[in-house]
Amino acid sequence: MHYSELKPFGPDFLWGASTSAYQVEGGWDADGKGPSVIDVRTSYPEGTSDYKVAADHYHRFREDVAMMADMKLRAYRFCIAWTRIIPDGDGEVNPAGVKFYHDLIDELLAAGIEPIITMYHFDLPAALDEKGGWGNPATADAFVRFGEVIFAEYGSKVTYWLTINEQNMMILYGNAIGTTTLTGDEGMRDLYRQNHLMFLAQARVMARCHELLPSAKIGPAPNISLVYPNSCAPEDILAAADWNAVRNWLYLDLAVFGRYHHLAWAYLVKKGWAPEVTEEDLAILKSGKPDFVAFNYYATQTVAGPTGTAADLSNRPGDQQIVQGEVGIYRAMKNPHLPTNAFGWEIDPVGFRNEFNALWDRYHLPLLVTENGLGAFDELTPDGKVHDDYRIDYLKRHLQQLQLALTDGVEILGYCPWSAIDLVSTHQGVKKRYGFIHVNRDEFDLLDLKRTRKESSYWYERLITTGHGLED
Numbered sequence: 001m002h003y004s005e006l007k008p009f010g011p012d013f014l015w016g017a018s019t020s021a022y023q024v025e026g027g028w029d030a031d032g033k034g035p036s037v038i039d040v041r042t043s044y045p046e047g048t049s050d051y052k053v054a055a056d057h058y059h060r061f062r063e064d065v066a067m068m069a070d071m072k073l074r075a076y077r078f079c080i081a082w083t084r085i086i087p088d089g090d091g092e093v094n095p096a097g098v099k100f101y102h103d104l105i106d107e108l109l110a111a112g113i114e115p116i117i118t119m120y121h122f123d124l125p126a127a128l129d130e131k132g133g134w135g136n137p138a139t140a141d142a143f144v145r146f147g148e149v150i151f152a153e154y155g156s157k158v159t160y161w162l163t164i165n166e167q168n169m170m171i172l173y174g175n176a177i178g179t180t181t182l183t184g185d186e187g188m189r190d191l192y193r194q195n196h197l198m199f200l201a202q203a204r205v206m207a208r209c210h211e212l213l214p215s216a217k218i219g220p221a222p223n224i225s226l227v228y229p230n231s232c233a234p235e236d237i238l239a240a241a242d243w244n245a246v247r248n249w250l251y252l253d254l255a256v257f258g259r260y261h262h263l264a265w266a267y268l269v270k271k272g273w274a275p276e277v278t279e280e281d282l283a284i285l286k287s288g289k290p291d292f293v294a295f296n297y298y299a300t301q302t303v304a305g306p307t308g309t310a311a312d313l314s315n316r317p318g319d320q321q322i323v324q325g326e327v328g329i330y331r332a333m334k335n336p337h338l339p340t341n342a343f344g345w346e347i348d349p350v351g352f353r354n355e356f357n358a359l360w361d362r363y364h365l366p367l368l369v370t371e372n373g374l375g376a377f378d379e380l381t382p383d384g385k386v387h388d389d390y391r392i393d394y395l396k397r398h399l400q401q402l403q404l405a406l407t408d409g410v411e412i413l414g415y416c417p418w419s420a421i422d423l424v425s426t427h428q429g430v431k432k433r434y435g436f437i438h439v440n441r442d443e444f445d446l447l448d449l450k451r452t453r454k455e456s457s458y459w460y461e462r463l464i465t466t467g468h469g470l471e472d
């Protein structure tokens, strides 16, 4: 639909930016922090850094918050590292870790920035991993207890809580993210069992949050890539419905409705990967309800019917945004209408609007964007600036579509692009930068870690303060 007038952003719209603990903090063993699965990892993708220093936000958070305040951010979405609060995941609470997040939250509130907290962003305590990780039901108990600790500590200061970041990526790319070391059918069965136990943990934590903090709001934060059919061929429509169910709706249907999507369940049964689900599980799943749906959006995906063999299901190397195809399910296609970024991810601003509408239509819960952004090889030029006009263009095109979705009638709480500050990317290290704020370090040379606001941060500030910047 075209409109001659657009709905304005409301005064409470959460203009924010995001990070995660392990990608930005550093201080990986500082002040009693225990190791997470990320810290004990022994290999990283070739040519990429580990996460031990990252952007050193742990030691420089006051300077970072001051820069966010300069940018006039109204929200900051960050993760509380479970291993700072409870170093071994289920034992003693670490007072120094608790203090760090009090200090960070207080600094944000003093600057008028709303904290939005992710409880878990890929960084499982290593001690729990040794005891079976999410595959051990005791991990869910430990997660609920971790939730109780942080709700009690920070609940009077924090309204918005996110349960688990991108549970779907932890399952679909389990070997890459470290959710399992098993491969083949055994690995997939293990992953979908862990997946089920994570849903139980999530439902319990949402219920507990509501009991302890009646005015708090809590929701899941999956990575949603709306799946397009490659054409109007009925086979393509079917394949898109199947892959949408397995990649996207499975995760949100469980979080919101407490049930498995029928196509996703049929897929799990067909593959022999379906977890055991008891009556008690179903009751737990229904007992925890989200107040909103948060989601990370980078791209859409396009699929065709599952013709062909394993060898020609996809012509591109896969990662979280590039599908690979699956025999008997779908064939991955490159969308000829979309450009790609330097890392091969398709750029689809209109897909953002499509996705808002699909999510609102399905769940009718307010939506919060917790990630969206452009990874690029930014350069600090001799004039001391980072001229990331390509990022401004990316963000502008996505926000134009967000405003159209608002006008369509979708309820949108806020926009927190990835990322507030440069950090270590999940797949491509330091050189793939996303931040509004440049951090002066190389992949392996820490240099001086000096912060510099990029041109995009000035554009974003102007948009937040004046409402201008989305005009063509």
Ligand code: BGP
Residues within 6 Å of the ligand: 020, 023, 165, 166, 169, 223, 296, 320, 371, 375, 418, 424, 425, 426, 427, 428, 432
């Ligand atoms: C999401 C993660 C983030 C972040 C982002 C970009 O999957 O939640 O942690 O890494 O993707 O991905 P990448 O760093 O691989 O470019």
